[in-house]
Amino acid sequence: MKIAFYDTKPYDKTWFKPLSEEYGYKIKFYEHKLNADTAVLATDYDAVCAFVNDTIDKEVVDILYRNGVRLLALRCAGYNNVDFKSAYDKINVVRVPSYSPAAVAEHAAALLLSLNRRIHRAYTRTRDNNFSIDGLMGVDLLGKTAGIVGTGNIGRIFINICKGFGMKVIAYDPYPIKDADFEYVSADDLFKQSDIISLHCPLTPETKHIINAESLAVMQPHTLIINTSRGALINTFELIEALKTRSIGGAGLDVYEEEAEYFFEDFSNDIMVDDDLARLLSFPNVLVTSHQGFFTREAMQAIAEVTMENIHTFDIDGILTNEICYKCSGACKKEQGAKRCF
Ligand SMILES: NC(=O)c1ccc[n+]([C@@H]2O[C@H](COP(=O)([O-])OP(=O)(O)OC[C@H]3O[C@@H](n4cnc5c(N)ncnc54)[C@H](O)[C@@H]3O)[C@@H](O)[C@H]2O)c1
Numbered sequence: 135m136k137i138a139f140y141d142t143k144p145y146d147k148t149w150f151k152p153l154s155e156e157y158g159y160k161i162k163f164y165e166h167k168l169n170a171d172t173a174v175l176a177t178d179y180d181a182v183c184a185f186v187n188d189t190i191d192k193e194v195v196d197i198l199y200r201n202g203v204r205l206l207a208l209r210c211a212g213y214n215n216v217d218f219k220s221a222y223d224k225i226n227v228v229r230v231p232s233y234s235p236a237a238v239a240e241h242a243a244a245l246l247l248s249l250n251r252r253i254h255r256a257y258t259r260t261r262d263n264n265f266s267i268d269g270l271m272g273v274d275l276l277g278k279t280a281g282i283v284g285t286g287n288i289g290r291i292f293i294n295i296c297k298g299f300g301m302k303v304i305a306y307d308p309y310p311i312k313d314a315d316f317e318y319v320s321a322d323d324l325f326k327q328s329d330i331i332s333l334h335c336p337l338t339p340e341t342k343h344i345i346n347a348e349s350l351a352v353m354q355p356h357t358l359i360i361n362t363s364r365g366a367l368i369n370t371f372e373l374i375e376a377l378k379t380r381s382i383g384g385a386g387l388d389v390y391e392e393e394a395e396y397f398f399e400d401f402s403n404d405i406m407v408d409d410d411l412a413r414l415l416s417f418p419n420v421l422v423t424s425h426q427g428f429f430t431r432e433a434m435q436a437i438a439e440v441t442m443e444n445i446h447t448f449d450i451d452g453i454l455t456n457e458i459c460y461k462c463s464g465a466c467k468k469e470q471g472a473k474r475c476f
Pocket of ligand 1: 211212231232235238283284285286287288289306307308309310334335336337338340341362363364388389425426427428429
């Protein structure tokens with residue numbers, strides 16, 4: 135197999151190179167993101183390996199297909215950047231459904247704790263010999279209500295973490311799990327009742343901008359919003375308005391609607407031209423990390439192993455172990471062995 139890897143960083147090589155040698159596959163690591171301009175670089179490759187901010191729209195699918203690519207192996211769990219309708223019957227799409235849900239849930243907890251106790255501000259203060267604690271007051275999490283949107287792999291681990299802090303947990307998910315040891319409520323009730331809200335659902339047409347002016351309006355003025363899932367779950371403009379009018383307490387964001395332009399890159403010598411991101415970074419009660427929720431040694435190892443195994447099983451006998459169901463985007467549970475519904 136010849137595989138073209140897009141949007142790669144040195145750490146991708148560290149984890150993928152030894153495995154590719156084990157399997158005897160030839161990998162080309164491109165730093166460029168996959169898009170209509172760069173898709174041609176995969177000409178005569180059997181497979182393409184893409185990441186969260188690559189663009190796999192109709193134009194890209196057609197270029198890849200025309201040039202011989204038959205497998206798109208996503209080295210991530212989310213797949214909102216793939217046009218499945220265009221890929222159907224041309225390019226098979228597989229992903230890494232779950233690598234280390236704990237990594238992302240723990241990062242959500244890190245954002246929550248830092249934001250609540252203003253650790254990001256304390257860090258810069260003490261490094262400047264400023265030992266004042268004025269403005270750094272948080273609240274006890276004990277007894278507060280955590281509202282979890284999406285009770286899948288990551289959401290459930292985050293729920294356990296919240297329970298460890300003695301929080302009351304409520305959740306919203308259109309596909310609730312049976313025998314849950316927490317209460318499911320409507321999305322509206324969750325937005326009204328929660329002291330902290332953490333988003334753990336995929337980005338779909340139904341969840342796009344699930345946090346918007348309407349949902350923000352019913353939240354409490356101290357509510358903290360944590361988003362480690364996908365940026366477009368939040369309407370950024372309306373979040374900024376809510377922060378400006380102090381109608382919520384703050385936001386911890388590992389993802390951002392327009393992150394593809396900035397995240398994973400160093401722009402420290404440049405002028406920020408994204409006014410929304412610049413505005414978010416200006417709030418003392420907003421903490422932004424650069425889509426690093428997944429970034430632990432365990433997760434990187436699992437991502438590399440599952441991605442290479444996905445490619446290998448396709449190579450050996452055409453089996454698509456972690457194929458995404460194009461019709462229902464996973465709700466048919468094909469990945470758990472059920473019959474595909476498309
Ligand atoms: N920040 C990171 O580095 C990082 C890493 C991995 C995953 N993620 C994101 O985390 C998300 C969750 O991952 P996961 O492994 O827990 O996925 P999962 O598939 O195990 O769980 C997703 C849950 O969301 C629920 N859901 C679907 N539609 C919903 C809706 N309209 N409203 C509320 N809930 C809904 C599903 O029923 C499911 O229970 C992924 O979709 C991905 O976007 C981020």
